[in-house]
Amino acid sequence: MRRKRILWIAPAAIAGMVLFAWIGGEVVLHLWNWLLPGLFGWKQVTFWQALGLLALCRILFGGFGMRGGGMQRSYFRRRMAERWNRMTPEEREKFCQGLHGRWGREER
Numbered sequence: 001m002r003r004k005r006i007l008w009i010a011p012a013a014i015a016g017m018v019l020f021a022w023i024g025g026e027v028v029l030h031l032w033n034w035l036l037p038g039l040f041g042w043k044q045v046t047f048w049q050a051l052g053l054l055a056l057c058r059i060l061f062g063g064f065g066m067r068g069g070g071m072q073r074s075y076f077r078r079r080m081a082e083r084w085n086r087m088t089p090e091e092r093e094k095f096c097q098g099l100h101g102r103w104g105r106e107e108r
Contacts, residue, residue: 025051 029050036042045053087095 024054028054
């Protein structure tokens, strides 16, 4: 039973990823070719260039606007708030000094 489910899910997942990439590439292609040549005089792009732009934006900015790591950020914030509330004022000051030193901020 489990093996049959995996055999069905794997091709469906691959087809879904291909479909998502194709739709994303087409959207970027049409938006680029509709807006940028008219506004800035830039050249039109091909589907493969549009897919490359989509991948580049994914690498640089992360996410496609669906999740964007929001759940991970809220989990981190909640854990950090719990830690902060358990700290004494001296521990908080030491923690802040450690952050300032790590990020290269100078004391004011």
